[in-house]
Amino acid sequence: MTTGPCKPLLCNCNRTMSIDVKSIDTALKFETPPAVATELCRKHVSSFEAAVKSGEDVLVACTQEAPLFTELHKALNATGEIRFINIRETAGWSAEGARAAPKMAALLALAGVAEPQPVPVVSYRSSGETLIVGPASVALDWAERLAADLSVNVLVTGGSGDAELPLDRRYPIHSGSKIKLRGHLGAFDVSWEQANPIDLDVCTRCGACVKACPEQAIDYTYQIDLERCRSHRSCVAACGDIRAIDFDRVEAARADRYDLVLDLSSEPLLRTSQPPQGYFAPGRDPLQQALAASQLARLTGEFEKPKYYVYNERICAHSRSGIVGCTQCLDVCSTAAISSDIANNRVQVDSHLCMGCGGCASVCPSGAMTYAYPRVADMGTRIRAALAAYRNAGGADPCLLFHNSTDGRELILRLARRGRGLPAHVIPLEIMHVATLGPDMLLGALALGAGQVVILSAASEAAEYRDALGRELEWMGAILQGLGYGGPRASFIEAPDIAVLDSTLWALERCEGVPAATFNLSNEKRRTLDFVLEHLARHAPTPAQTIPLLKGAPFGTVEVNRKTCTLCLACVGACPTSALVDSKEAPQLKFIERNCVQCGLCAQTCPEDAITLMPRLLLGAQAKNPVVLNETEPFNCVRCSKPFATRQMIDNMLGRLSGHSMFGAPSALRRLQMCADCRVLDMMEEKDAASIFEFPTAAPKE
Numbered sequence: 001m002t003t004g005p006c007k008p009l010l011c012n013c014n015r016t017m018s019i020d021v022k023s024i025d026t027a028l029k030f031e032t033p034p035a036v037a038t039e040l041c042r043k044h045v046s047s048f049e050a051a052v053k054s055g056e057d058v059l060v061a062c063t064q065e066a067p068l069f070t071e072l073h074k075a076l077n078a079t080g081e082i083r084f085i086n087i088r089e090t091a092g093w094s095a096e097g098a099r100a101a102p103k104m105a106a107l108l109a110l111a112g113v114a115e116p117q118p119v120p121v122v123s124y125r126s127s128g129e130t131l132i133v134g135p136a137s138v139a140l141d142w143a144e145r146l147a148a149d150l151s152v153n154v155l156v157t158g159g160s161g162d163a164e165l166p167l168d169r170r171y172p173i174h175s176g177s178k179i180k181l182r183g184h185l186g187a188f189d190v191s192w193e194q195a196n197p198i199d200l201d202v203c204t205r206c207g208a209c210v211k212a213c214p215e216q217a218i219d220y221t222y223q224i225d226l227e228r229c230r231s232h233r234s235c236v237a238a239c240g241d242i243r244a245i246d247f248d249r250v251e252a253a254r255a256d257r258y259d260l261v262l263d264l265s266s267e268p269l270l271r272t273s274q275p276p277q278g279y280f281a282p283g284r285d286p287l288q289q290a291l292a293a294s295q296l297a298r299l300t301g302e303f304e305k306p307k308y309y310v311y312n313e314r315i316c317a318h319s320r321s322g323i324v325g326c327t328q329c330l331d332v333c334s335t336a337a338i339s340s341d342i343a344n345n346r347v348q349v350d351s352h353l354c355m356g357c358g359g360c361a362s363v364c365p366s367g368a369m370t371y372a373y374p375r376v377a378d379m380g381t382r383i384r385a386a387l388a389a390y391r392n393a394g395g396a397d398p399c400l401l402f403h404n405s406t407d408g409r410e411l412i413l414r415l416a417r418r419g420r421g422l423p424a425h426v427i428p429l430e431i432m433h434v435a436t437l438g439p440d441m442l443l444g445a446l447a448l449g450a451g452q453v454v455i456l457s458a459a460s461e462a463a464e465y466r467d468a469l470g471r472e473l474e475w476m477g478a479i480l481q482g483l484g485y486g487g488p489r490a491s492f493i494e495a496p497d498i499a500v501l502d503s504t505l506w507a508l509e510r511c512e513g514v515p516a517a518t519f520n521l522s523n524e525k526r527r528t529l530d531f532v533l534e535h536l537a538r539h540a541p542t543p544a545q546t547i548p549l550l551k552g553a554p555f556g557t558v559e560v561n562r563k564t565c566t567l568c569l570a571c572v573g574a575c576p577t578s579a580l581v582d583s584k585e586a587p588q589l590k591f592i593e594r595n596c597v598q599c600g601l602c603a604q605t606c607p608e609d610a611i612t613l614m615p616r617l618l619l620g621a622q623a624k625n626p627v628v629l630n631e632t633e634p635f636n637c638v639r640c641s642k643p644f645a646t647r648q649m650i651d652n653m654l655g656r657l658s659g660h661s662m663f664g665a666p667s668a669l670r671r672l673q674m675c676a677d678c679r680v681l682d683m684m685e686e687k688d689a690a691s692i693f694e695f696p697t698a699a700p701k702e
Helices: 021-028 044-053 066-075 087-092 101-112 134-146 207-214 236-244 286-296 328-332 359-363 376-392 408-419 437-447 464-483 498-506 525-538 570-574 599-606 647-658 666-671 676-685
Strands: 006-011 058-062 080-082 121-126 129-134 151-156 173-175 177-184 185-194 252-258 260-263 302-307 310-312 337-342 346-349 370-373 401-402 424-429 452-457 490-494 546-548 556-560 578-583 586-591 611-618 627-631 635-637 641-646
Touching: 006 044, 021 101, 021 376, 044 058, 044 066, 058 066, 066 080, 080 101, 087 101, 087 408, 087 437, 101 376, 101 424, 101 546, 129 134, 129 252, 134 286, 185 260, 207 236, 260 286, 260 310, 310 346, 328 359, 328 464, 328 676, 359 370, 359 464, 376 401, 376 424, 401 408, 408 424, 408 452, 408 498, 437 452, 437 464, 437 490, 437 525, 452 464, 464 490, 464 525, 464 546, 490 498, 525 556, 556 586, 556 627, 570 578, 570 599, 599 611, 635 647, 641 647, 666 676
Parallel strands: 006 058, 058 080, 129 151, 129 260, 151 173, 401 424, 401 452, 452 490
Antiparallel strands: 121 302, 177 185, 185 252, 310 370, 337 346, 546 611, 556 611, 578 586, 586 627, 635 641
């Protein structure tokens, strides 16, 4: 799936790497085998200009000089598209660079895959209304510097120290404590309590209170030192009709909305791993404060970002009838963008807070939350193209190395310049965030022919993501081992520096891939996993039918205690994926294991505590066929003989209610054995029975 004819422009970078054009051409089948320049960005730049002038789309196998080529492309008024791919640091500059032609072919194939389809966008609007929070000494200093470019507001916290209020009243200044902050760029809601008797927003800074205070508890910070104050209230009298000083302030709560927040507190007001856009908490480090201030000035205007997720609440396993089941997306989200909406049996996602990590989609067991940009299907197309080109160029045992586009990418580039580079069979695949890598994509890559998949973390990812990836890799590893796949088929590398990455990658045991599947990965998670696991099981070295898994895996069965289960079928109503179903022919509880996501809603809902979860993977057709977990004899109405309940349910009810005062009469207990229609008829026919249609007659007036 490519964008059409694309002319590759290759360069061996002043003969610092070897490029086997024949192998690459065999894999990608270009119309004309590409030539290899030695200095494409210098003396051979004419070949670039000629390709651009022809109107063709061009693929430049160099990212270092991308700014130069982009500028030339624009200057030549090109009609074609230009793309870039790095084959130098990721392939050619390696201790195995001479054997890296298959990897180069894979990287060139990746660059030819069509871009993901557009998705809905999330909009922000900021007019530059900025709140600076912190001690007066630092907050007022930054307010003075930023006031010329932004609409500044200051919220002073703690003691004012030696800082005096500005001589010119150019921006609002407040003081307070118990600050609460929530929101995002363009819409931060801030509330606080006006703790000090002097309201800085009302104060005219006339100095009358300073002169009137007998304890000298007030200076030109215009805040009262309450430890020194002896409540003479001379300051209140001096303030007069201005009324900026109030020791008995009733309305202490204040709130307002701001576009941007610069938090200079020693401990940030927001403690999420990834703060929302527009919020900066540099702490007390002057350099970090300066960097944050420089970014504030650029966040005025209108901005857009993709809506990274798609949510299908119909199959969400979060809650039913006020009972909580799965909370995995809530637990992994590092931005607090996801919250529980138990009343509506769903979760809520604040699109403005979502930063696109994809962790929620990776851990979601049912596929209710999916990643939209890029979609799993788009990533599957890229993986398929890269692996096919690698095999066609003669490569073996391909290893996909997933890394992010920031510090992960930088670490790989530095490894090529200062270390041994990447092994020839390791194909780097850049993604936005490693948290997007769910089991459908990782196991799917193995089904598409990868010998192993490796996730690289340069230690910048939040702990929530590392923990979630660790749990997923654990149960995926159990499945692969259960099928007899040896070696590190799916692994996680946490490499804070080049030395760790170099030693780990070059020590990896090589693994042969299975024959590539013919299907593509789907955006429906459970469907993809069904196809992937079936393919891996078909080619497994050790065929297996049942593989035990640890708690937390999204596959498994349920056990029902037949002695306590009354077949009330509350579990059927609670199951979001139709794993538990009833029967129309007889009182039966059936189970389809393929649909179970082990969310636990059935066990939480069961009034008899008769259900137990058992994580495992059942393979083959038996996982798709319904099995009977419990069945019982139907109970027929004692009046019309119509079946309406189970005998066990009626027997339990009679046993529990026979001693109750409301059911002392035999007729009352007999009605419990009737269907709903007959119960009403029986009550109407009994003359002595109380009726809602009978009202006491009022006594006549005398």
